[in-house]
Amino acid sequence: MSQALHTPPSTAAVPAETPAQLAARFGLSVSGARPTLRAYVRQLWARRHFITAFATAKLTAQYSQAKLGQLWQVANPLLNAAVYYFIFGVLLGTKHGVPDYIPFLVTGVFIWTFTQSSIMAGTRAISGNLGLVRALHFPRAALPISFCLQQLQQLLFSMAALLVILLCFGVPVSLSWVLAIPALVLQFMFNAGMAMIMARMGAKTPDIAQLMPFLLRTWMYVSGVMWSIDKLTKNSDLPPAVMTALEINPAAVYIDLMRFALIDSFHASQLPHHVWPAATGWALLVGVGGFIYFWKAEETYGRG
Numbered sequence: 001m002s003q004a005l006h007t008p009p010s011t012a013a014v015p016a017e018t019p020a021q022l023a024a025r026f027g028l029s030v031s032g033a034r035p036t037l038r039a040y041v042r043q044l045w046a047r048r049h050f051i052t053a054f055a056t057a058k059l060t061a062q063y064s065q066a067k068l069g070q071l072w073q074v075a076n077p078l079l080n081a082a083v084y085y086f087i088f089g090v091l092l093g094t095k096h097g098v099p100d101y102i103p104f105l106v107t108g109v110f111i112w113t114f115t116q117s118s119i120m121a122g123t124r125a126i127s128g129n130l131g132l133v134r135a136l137h138f139p140r141a142a143l144p145i146s147f148c149l150q151q152l153q154q155l156l157f158s159m160a161a162l163l164v165i166l167l168c169f170g171v172p173v174s175l176s177w178v179l180a181i182p183a184l185v186l187q188f189m190f191n192a193g194m195a196m197i198m199a200r201m202g203a204k205t206p207d208i209a210q211l212m213p214f215l216l217r218t219w220m221y222v223s224g225v226m227w228s229i230d231k232l233t234k235n236s237d238l239p240p241a242v243m244t245a246l247e248i249n250p251a252a253v254y255i256d257l258m259r260f261a262l263i264d265s266f267h268a269s270q271l272p273h274h275v276w277p278a279a280t281g282w283a284l285l286v287g288v289g290g291f292i293y294f295w296k297a298e299e300t301y302g303r304g
Contacts, residue, residue, distance in 0.1 A: 033299055035298075040139055047142055051145055054142070055146040059153050074157055077158050078106070080113070081109040081110075084109060085101075094227040102165065103166050103263050107255070108225040108259070111258045112223060112225045115187065115190075118192070119194050122147055122197075123212050127202050134302045140199075141298075144196045144198075148188060148195050159180075162262070166263070176264075177262060180258060183257040186254070186257075187254040190282050192291075193283075193285075193286035195290070197286075197293055199294060203300070204300075220251075224246075224255060224256070225255065233246065257271070
């Protein structure tokens with residue numbers, strides 16, 4: 001009896017909980033972990049007000065130090081169009097045989113600038129905002145999307161000037177102008193997808209931002225911004241594969257759609273075959289594909 005009372009307690013060690021077990025017991029999760037795709041979309045939608053407010057604030061601040069202020073939103077693309085008109089329209093003669101060449105050129109410059117600026121802004125969306133990325137928890141796709149929205153807002157300012165130019169050069173108001181709305185929606189989807197692709201690449205390799213201006217300039221020259229692709233393909237001995245590539249070039253597709261919508265002398269016969277399916281296909285392929293590509297690296301942004 002005495003021996004039983006003095007038996008020392010068992011010293012068998014209780015196994016310690018792993019960090020994962022502790023986190024599960026207290027309801028903790030890994031900071032910055034990638035959510036499911038559906039949850040990620042819900043998070044983005046919940047922050048839609050932040051995305052629009054951030055885009056508007058960036059647009060307002062862009063020219064806040066300039067004397068002319070927000071007038072530069074219209075002046076910049078107009079000056080570019082004037083330079084291109086002198087070099088390509090006058091010196092190189094690309095205006096010959098193109099009806100309403102100035103509206104044709106200005107439309108191409110404005111629509112191309114939307115794509116170019118969206119991609120350039122997307123390239124620096126993560127690498128240029130590391131302080132914000134590391135300080136706050138939010139779906140990182142909000143940044144490239146907000147930059148594309150900023151460029152869309154800037155384009156809408158430019159479109160007001162474009163409509164004035166169309167009227168000044170005798171282009172009549174037409175019901176086809178309504179087609180500009182779906183064309184811009186599809187182009188925005190394409191631009192947002194490209195911006196997200198470049199944002200992920202730029203986050204890993206910031207030096208790519210130095211290469212992009214050269215690639216975009218090359219892309220511009222083959223997109224029919226200053227010259228007519230339809231005129232070239234009808235009077236050229238280019239291989240069929242090259243002509244097809246020029247026609248389905250996404251930048252050229254969206255430029256041609258906008259010209260068809262706004263310019264009365266730009267006829268449907270000048271559009272490539274199946275232009276609306278091509279525009280929709282590019283928007284879905286690059287928009288959805290770019291979003292998924294960006295989401296897959298969500299947990300890596302801002303680290304290292």
